[in-house]
Amino acid sequence: MTAQFEGAQRRAGDRFLGRRITPLTRRRLEAFRRNRRGFWSLWVFLALFGLSLFAEFIANDRPLVIRYDHSWYFPVVQNYPETAFGGVFPTAADYRDPEVRKLIEEKGWMIWPPIPFSYGTINYHLPSPAPSPPSSVDWLGTDDQGRDVLARLIYGFRISVLFGLVLTILSSIVGVAAGAVQGYFGGLVDLGFQRFIEIWGGLPVLYLLIILASFVEPNFWWLLGLMLLFSWTSLVDVVRAEFLRARNFDYVRAARALGVPNRTIILRHVLPNATVATITFLPFVLNGSITTLTSLDFLGFGLPPGSPSLGELLSEGKANLQAPWLGITSFLVLAVMLSLLIFIGEAVRDAFDPRKVQL
């Protein structure tokens, strides 16, 4: 008995990332860690995503640091006019211009990022007409407008993942809330909401996007809003089912008998039951969001022209079959990114599976 109690004490003090966790959470974490493929996928993905968040410092057409005339300049974070370096024009300096370069190097030095191109930088000094094949300057070659493929990939990866993450989080919030209301109150609320979702889900999303794209110029936030209108329904069914099940649990009844208001019951007693189902779905929703954005870009109804996007790169690969590095690189990046997310998703799903993690 005492040994048991001490065990309980020790477990009660178990912490993960500074938060107190239950033994069940600890077992799920361990089950996740045991799935080596998912565990490593998570780290690889986090590393890639972390790197791409600093894309401006990795691939840019401005130097990281300039030492000019005994003072420091940081063009990555701040704009300087050309006149600051003794040039003629009062406009922002173009550091790739040989004239500007000569001016700076006369009185100092500068450090370039490993890839001296941004996603929109056009390389005018190509050895062969664009799209030009991989070389020591453009490691993965250029696209048909002379822009560096690697730089576009890094920025495109970042925008895809960010778009996917924001869309997933927002649509989960809306979806969980809608599912919770339907499942908890049931009856007519549930019936009405379900019919609404069926009609809403029947709307042709792609046509709506095309029509809307002719009214407004779609940017990141417009696209996010439009996609959100239709993507929130994916989690509703799961959460609704969990709530329908849980609202008849004895401890929910006990809470009602205590006089606890509905809002508190939903948040405190029922929602935790739905989190497992929700978390299990999230990686797959994320994957779906990324794929949707890519396909819209591929069709030309996505992000505005010129923005770095994997879908646009894919369509350039299709238009320039004589330049296989375009199609192959974009395909590989998409395949690796989606596979990593699926591996992570599988590991999360297994870690939360009560049949695999013994209670």
Place this chain on the structure above:
Amino acid sequence: MNEAAGGGSPLIEIRDLSVTFRGYGGAPPVAAVRGVSFSIARGESLALVGESGSGKSVTALSLLQLLPYPNAAHGPASSIRFLGQELVGATQAKMREVRGNRIGIVFQEPMTSLNPLHTVERQIGETLAIHARLSPREARERTLELLRLVGLPEAEHRLQAFPHQLSGGQRQRVMIAMAIANRPDMLIADEPTTALDVTIQAHILALLKDLRERLGMALLLITHDLSIVGKMADRVCVMNAGEIVEEGATGEIFARPRHPYTRRLIEAEPKGHGVPADPKAPTLLEAETLKVWFPIRRGLWRRVAGYVKAVDGVSLSLREGMTLGVVGESGSGKTTLALALLRLVSSAGHIRFAGRDIAELGERQLRPLRREMQIVFQDPFSSLSPRLSIGQIVEEGLRVHRLAPDPVERRRVIEEALSEVGIEAAAADRYPHEFSGGQRQRIAIARALVLKPRLVVLDEPTSALDRSVQAQIIDLLRDLQRRHRLAYLFISHDLKLVRALSHEILVMKDGEIVEAGATEAVMARPRHFYTQALMAAAFDLAPVSE
């Protein structure tokens, strides 16, 4: 030894059986059964008695080698000899010869032990086809014969019935028919009546007894209920914590239990009567012609075709400090009545609580009254939220009703409530899964008590617990009632428990009250045949014919 042994070798002999389960995630292995030895002679009836977790079911499953190997393992000295054959480590082919053929088994839960997609004929015919290699026509005749033998009414019509079309008792009869289909030498009955209503329990036990005599089977009866043992078994083995602590003839054990654990089991039968109460105390809860009807909708337009009358015109009254027992079988509307009285399901009729009609009040107006009427549920495993600590669970009501707003004061109130129900105050930061069933039920009582209610509805508060724990909970409830002048609405199917706690009782059947009155008067002279059947089932084995 028993006469039935006839001096020959026993039918089955278990020597030094031990079972260890592998621990998960680095947990140490669990020894479920430790060095158990016993034997059963031909035609003998042996009962394995013990509380939950004592290893009795694991022992029974080892006889058929049905444990989840290799997660379970037997010790090196373990031996099970059935008719001279060693069963521990026997090949699958050999075990198939024994299972369902030489040894039949009946499980506790008849709903889940029958395949829901197969008809009765197919379920029984399967064992006949495998072991006896009967042709379909012969199998059909034999199945009919078996169904008549186990007393299933209208056996010809039931052949094509699916399990969900049968009642619990009928399903258990089908299970028994399957188990005895090949005239086994031994029948293992693992808590065969625990999931059934008391009146049906008596019928099933009588059937088992009758079959044993007619077919000359040995019976291994596994149960936690001593009253069944006394009626069914020649010999008893008492198990505790994986070991047999006492073994002997049934009469001997009941008359002169030697081991302290056996004595505790026998003494754990609920005794005593309700606490002394003032019969002139003011009425706290009153209901008049209370009805809970659930509509049955049919057809395209979901027209109301009829009603399920869960509670139909029930009137009752309950005085302060007294207990009203509500007795009835599953489906009789006891729980629905309780939920309706607390306004947790919608109902028609009048409910007066402390002089106020609460039947028409809205949720917001009810909230202040919720503090005064609380409920304790049957299953302590599902009535506590698994993600909240004990302290948070007890605290919730205090927060809702803004009692003890100061955190230090609130903590003190919570700890006081916990220690009042016998849980150490330091446990407030632990989670429900770290407690046993009895402790959890105490916590559920603390959750209700911390609000200082005047009425507590107890919905089968002890039926998920072992007998000895039941008695402790009943003592606790009596003690709390005396101290706080609580009024209880005590729902149970167990008349022994009801007698130990109630001043008045209501007997419910199909949503209606069939008998009501002072406990002693009703128990001494039950007028309605249904009450008589319940009484007979609780205090005597002989089933009452309707």
